Every structure is written in structure tokens, then in C-alpha cells.
Amino acid sequence: MSFKTVSSDDGSMFACIGRRVNVFSAASGERVLSSRPFPDPSYAAFSPTNRELALAFTDGRVLIVDLPEGNVMRDLKKQKEGEGTEIFFSPDGTQLIHGIRKGLVAKREVQGKGVDTRQFPGEMIDRLSTDSLKRLWLIEHRSILRSEQELRDWDYLALYKWPLFSHEPKLFAMKLYMESATISPDGTRICLICWSRGEKKKVRILQISDGTFLSHVADYETGGTGSEIAWSADSTLIGVVQKERFVFYQASELEMIADLPCRYPSSICFLPNQDLVVLGTWNASVLASVPDVLKGKVKLK
Numbered sequence: 001m002s003f004k005t006v007s008s009d010d011g012s013m014f015a016c017i018g019r020r021v022n023v024f025s026a027a028s029g030e031r032v033l034s035s036r037p038f039p040d041p042s043y044a045a046f047s048p049t050n051r052e053l054a055l056a057f058t059d060g061r062v063l064i065v066d067l068p069e070g071n072v073m074r075d076l077k078k079q080k081e082g083e084g085t086e087i088f089f090s091p092d093g094t095q096l097i098h099g100i101r102k103g104l105v106a107k108r109e110v111q112g113k114g115v116d117t118r119q120f121p122g123e124m125i126d127r128l129s130t131d132s133l134k135r136l137w138l139i140e141h142r143s144i145l146r147s148e149q150e151l152r153d154w155d156y157l158a159l160y161k162w163p164l165f166s167h168e169p170k171l172f173a174m175k176l177y178m179e180s181a182t183i184s185p186d187g188t189r190i191c192l193i194c195w196s197r198g199e200k201k202k203v204r205i206l207q208i209s210d211g212t213f214l215s216h217v218a219d220y221e222t223g224g225t226g227s228e229i230a231w232s233a234d235s236t237l238i239g240v241v242q243k244e245r246f247v248f249y250q251a252s253e254l255e256m257i258a259d260l261p262c263r264y265p266s267s268i269c270f271l272p273n274q275d276l277v278v279l280g281t282w283n284a285s286v287l288a289s290v291p292d293v294l295k296g297k298v299k300l301k
Contacts, residue, residue, distance in 0.1 A: 002280030003225055003266050008046035009132075011233070011272035013067075015044045016285045021055060023067065026271050029287055035070040037063060043086050048093040052110075056087045056098060064096075064110065076108065086128045090162075097137070097164060099125035105139060107164055118165060122146070126155075127180060131187035132233065132272065135162050136208075138183040138190060139169075151197070157181055157190065159208065172211055179220075180227040183208075184235040185272075189251070191229050191238050193220050203240060203254060216254040225266035225282070232270045232277075232290065239268035239277070246279060248294060258293055262300040
């Protein structure tokens with residue numbers, strides 16, 4: 001079972017987040033760690049050295065455990081901030097970055113009490129993603145409907161350079177609502193599930209350099225868990241969780257190249273430096289070769 005799957009930076013390990021946190025070796029497929037220090041884990045992140053795993057929980061708590069033992073090394077105890085988004089280590093591993101859905105982005109010291117935060121009143125922080133080198137950080141901002149409004153304001157994206165908050169962000173405000181937005185590993189494009197008023201949801205590709213959309217658009221059918229978008233490590237493929245299926249596209253033209261039926265799809269994670277992908281469902285997680293997935297050789301229940 002895996003509602004969310006994350007990879008280490010080098011692709012040697014991956015973590016499946018469900019009722020428990022399970023960490024696996026990509027080379028052997030063997031489980032390295034199985035742990036449930038607190039109920040309802042939601043996100044995880046490997047440190048650059050692969051010696052620590054940061055865990056975020058739905059109540060807002062954040063822990064750091066060591067690998068492979070799973071001992072709690074640090075408990076940040078941030079329950080008052082509430083549920084958060086994806087969590088990441090900084091490039092040097094000295095800080096943790098995560099978003100809080102009630103309009104907060106925090107950058108915290110792993111060792112020590114230092115914290116740098118940004119508040120965004122009237123907004124939700126809905127998703128964080130980075131390029132493969134963590135030079136670029138994409139934050140998805142979702143507007144909150146105010147009592148005097150009939151329709152909420154449009155969503156927007158903010159792209160920061162590292163160090164986070166040290167430069168003014170590049171903003172993408174496109175008169176769209178967004179289900180999910182994820183930056184490509186090479187830092188050149190953003191894949192979005194988005195729609196305008198009166199329109200159906202679509203999968204689209206935004207070019208970061210000039211803020212324009214590629215002309216190619218793919219239909220999106222709501223379903224699965226979390227509106228997951230995943231780029232392959234070389235930024236040529238995109239996997240999207242849709243209703244009762246995993247769908248894979250060529251990133252250049254959003255041409256669908258594989259459609260993998262599955263009753264309860266939830267997560268996709270391409271492993272860096274390896275031709276492997278992890279497909280997570282409510283029932284199980286499967287480690288498969290990308291060519292086998294694209295050729296229809298992988299079957300899921």
C-alpha cells in the first residue's frame with residue numbers, strides 16, 4: 001500500500017507511505033525499514049546522505065529518523081501548524097523545507113531551532129516540488145473562497161531559486177485553477193492539471209523560460225489519490241494518476257504512450273539513475289522497469 005512514494009536523490013532507495021512507512025532498496029527490492037512512529041504519515045524525504053528520513057504526518061508533526069534503524073533523531077512537534085505538503089531536505093541536508101496548507105512555507109534547521117517562514121494570508125500552499133538539483137523550487141498557491149465572493153480567485157505558481165526566499169520569485173498567474181503542478185527534473189518545464197471556469201480539467205505543459213503553454217493538451221479524468229504527477233529523471237516522460245489507471249505521456253507532445261488499468265491508483269515515482277518506476281496503489285506497491293510499463297507488460301489489480 002502506498003498513498004505517496006518518494007525516492008532518494010541517487011535513486012538507490014525509495015519510501016512508500018501508507019499506514020506504515022516502508023523503505024526499500026531499489027537494487028534488491030528488499031525492505032530496509034518498516035515503521036509507524038505515529039499514525040497517518042503523509043510525506044517523506046531522504047537526506048542527501050541517505051542516512052536520515054524526514055517524515056510528515058497529517059496532524060502537522062515532523063520527525064527525522066535514522067536509516068536503516070528507524071530511531072527518532074529529531075521531533076519538530078509542529079502540530080499547531082496543521083497538515084502540510086511535500087517535505088524536502090535542502091541541497092546540503094542542513095534544513096527542512098515544507099509547506100502548510102493554511103498558507104505557510106517553512107525552512108527549518110535540522111540541527112538547532114532556527115526557522116525562516118513566509119505567510120500567505122487567504123491562500124493554501126497546495127504543493128511543493130523541485131528540480132533534480134534543488135536549484136529551483138516551485139510552490140503551488142491555491143486561493144481560498146472569501147465570504148463575499150461567489151467565485152474564488154485564480155490559483156498561481158511561484159518559482160524560487162535556492163536559497164529559498166533569498167530572491168524574489170518568478171510568478172505564473174494564468175487565470176486557471178490547478179489540481180496539481182510539478183516542475184521537471186531539468187528545471188525547464190512545469191506539468192499541470194488545470195482548468196478554467198466552465199472547462200474540463202486538462203494536462204498541460206508550461207515552459208518556464210517564457211511562461212507560455214505548449215500547444216499540446218491531454219484530457220484528465222479525476223480519480224485515484226492525490227492527482228499525482230511524476231516526471232522521469234531525464235524529463236522525457238510524464239506519469240499521471242487518473243481514474244482507475246496510470247497514464248504515461250511523452251513530455252514533448254503529451255502523446256499518450258501507455259495506459260495501465262488499476263482499481264485504486266495512488267502514486268508514481270520514477271527512480272533517478274535507474275530505468276525503474278514505482279507504482280503505488282491502495283493495495284500494494286510495484287517496482288517495475290519503465291520499458292515493461294510502456295510495453296504493457298506490467299499488470300495491476
